[in-house]
Amino acid sequence: xxxxxxxxxxxxxxxxxxxxxxxxxxxxxxxxxxxxxxxxxxxxxxxxxxxxxxxxxxxxxxxxxxxxxxxxxxxxxxxxxxxxxxxxxxxxxxxxxxxxxxxxxxxxxxxxxxxxxxxxxxxxxxxxxxxxxxxxxxxxxxxxxxxxxxxxxxxxxxxxxxxxxxxxxxxxxxxxxxxxxxxxxxxxxxxxxxxxxxxxxxxxxxxxxxxxxxxxxxxxxxxxxxxxxxxxxxxxxxxxxxxxxxxxxxxxxxxxxxxxxxxxxxxxxxxxxxxxxxxxxxxxxxxxxxxxxxxxxxxxxxxxxxxxxxxxxxxxxxxxxxxxxxxxxxxxxxxxxxxxxxxxxxxxxxxxxxxxxxxxxxxxxxxxxxxxxxxxxxxxxxxxx
Numbered sequence: 001x002x003x004x005x006x007x008x009x010x011x012x013x014x015x016x017x018x019x020x021x022x023x024x025x026x027x028x029x030x031x032x033x034x035x036x037x038x039x040x041x042x043x044x045x046x047x048x049x050x051x052x053x054x055x056x057x058x059x060x061x062x063x064x065x066x067x068x069x070x071x072x073x074x075x076x077x078x079x080x081x082x083x084x085x086x087x088x089x090x091x092x093x094x095x096x097x098x099x100x101x102x103x104x105x106x107x108x109x110x111x112x113x114x115x116x117x118x119x120x121x122x123x124x125x126x127x128x129x130x131x132x133x134x135x136x137x138x139x140x141x142x143x144x145x146x147x148x149x150x151x152x153x154x155x156x157x158x159x160x161x162x163x164x165x166x167x168x169x170x171x172x173x174x175x176x177x178x179x180x181x182x183x184x185x186x187x188x189x190x191x192x193x194x195x196x197x198x199x200x201x202x203x204x205x206x207x208x209x210x211x212x213x214x215x216x217x218x219x220x221x222x223x224x225x226x227x228x229x230x231x232x233x234x235x236x237x238x239x240x241x242x243x244x245x246x247x248x249x250x251x252x253x254x255x256x257x258x259x260x261x262x263x264x265x266x267x268x269x270x271x272x273x274x275x276x277x278x279x280x281x282x283x284x285x286x287x288x289x290x291x292x293x294x295x296x297x298x299x300x301x302x303x304x305x306x307x308x309x310x311x312x313x314x315x316x317x318x319x320x321x322x323x324x325x326x327x328x329x330x331x332x333x334x335x336x337x338x339x340x341x342x343x344x345x346x347x348x349x350x351x352x353x354x355x356x357x358x359x360x361x362x363x364x365x366x367x368x369x370x371x372x373x374x375x376x377x378x379x380x381x382x383x384x385x
Contacts, residue, residue, distance in 0.1 A: 020305030029317055033122055033204055040127045044212040044312060045202050051317050053120060056205065059325065060117030066332050067110030073335030076104035080348045087344060090173040091154055097177045098147045102331035105140035109133060109206075109328065116205040123204050130207035134198030135188055137208055137328075141282035141297070142229055144330065148290050150176050156240040160247045187225055196221030206324055211307035212315055219308045230301050237290050288337050296330035299323035304333045 030038065030046040081087050083311045112133060116124055123130060154168050191198045197210035197218045210218055300323035307315040 008197045025289045029202060029204065036126070037123050037200065037204065040130065040200065041204075042199050042210070042212055042317070045317065048202060048317055051203055051321075055201065055318070056117045056121040056203070059203075059205065059321070060114055062325065063110055063117060063328075066329055067106050070102060070332035070335075071110070073332065074099045074106070076349070076353070077335045077345075078103065080345060080352065083352075084344070085347050090168040090170050091151075091158075091171065093173040093177065094147060094151045094154065097180065098144065098151070099334060100211070101140045101143040101147065102334055105137065105144075106331050108136040108140070111146055113328075121203060121205045123200055123207070126303050127332070131192065131198050131271060133207065134207045135192060138188035138191075138198075139184050141327065142187050143180055145229055145293065145297070146180040146183050147177075148293060149236055150180060152237040152240040152290065155244055160243045190221060196225070201324060202320040205319075206321070208324055209304055211304045211320060212312050214308055214312065218342050222304050222308050226301055226305060230297070231296070234290075234294065241287055241290075292333050292337075293330055296327050300327045 003307050027050050028046060029048045029050045030041065033045075034048040053135035078096060081092055081096045082101070094340060112125060112129070116122065125133070157166070157168070190196050197213055198207060199213070200207050209222065211222075300325070303315065303320060303323045307320075
């Protein structure tokens with residue numbers, strides 16, 4: 001009888017230990033991980049406490065909702081930009097490239113994230129699947145920031161240089177897009193070829209850069225990627241928009257002073273005013289995109305550097321997962337920004353999807369939005385004379 005009771009107590013203890021809703025403090029990520037993924041689970045996670053299972057289902061729901069918004073939003077954006085001739089400009093080809101990158105990132109990453117987290121968290125697609133997942137996230141993430149950098153350069157070329165700047169042509173836009181993808185491919189394929197590492201994250205449901213291996217090979221890659229794809233690109237964007245804002249303010253002040261001398265309200269015709277508003281609107285949209293990109297990706301960059309060059313013990317499963325979730329969110333807000341900021345885009349959105357209840361901007365009309373982008377340098381030149 002005593003022996004039977006002892007066996008029952010042992011069975012209850014074991015069941016309690018592995019109860020996904022009541023995990024003891026001693027229940028580690030390694031204990032939670034299935035046998036088939038323990039072989040490529042980083043030793044750092046062996047002693048880390050496993051997060052509460054409720055978080056896995058919460059993240060699964062978040063990925064499902066956010067991914068649905070991002071995928072549908074970017075498909076709509078590509079359809080609108082591709083279908084309307086007035087929006088098919090060289091400048092908007094860059095915006096379409098950004099939307100395509102966001103869409104591909106969602107399509108390649110979200111399904112397995114939702115599947116893993118709704119099953120309770122553990123990765124279900126093996127080590128090869130983990131490497132492919134990481135590669136796709138890096139490829140499309142690198143392309144995002146490079147495209148945003150090119151867009152900021154285009155706005156600088158149009159607004160600051162004006163007549164002296166060469167207008168963006170379709171052929172030049174295609175070349176820049178190809179360069180962006182080659183740049184992203186080079187950095188994302190490096191860990192697969194031996195420089196840097198991809199690994200499964202602490203919550204076991206996603207894979208990305210290895211942020212806890214402190215070998216010089218991995219540390220040097222992450223530092224080089226941080227400098228090249230974060231510091232330099234963000235610095236370039238900040239410099240471009242600094243001069244854009246400075247130029248716009250200076251030019252507006254000159255026009256106000258001249259109008260005051262001539263005792264008139266404004267020196268601009270309605271057409272010129274619409275063209276200037278379109279260019280400033282594009283710059284504002286790009287600034288919003290970049291700001292939100294920084295909010296989304298800065299925590300991820302900080303965690304990667306902290307885990308490899310700082311105190312690795314501070315990288316817990318939850319700490320490693322939150323920046324990954326935030327970085328993927330960057331794909332969801334771009335279509336919302338288009339809808340809120342482009343009068344022509346809103347007009348097309350209302351025509352294609354009237355149930356969304358987007359009210360077109362009556363001031364935008366056929367002249368609003370990006371219809372003036374291709375002739376922007378001429379507009380700036382005429383205004384400066």
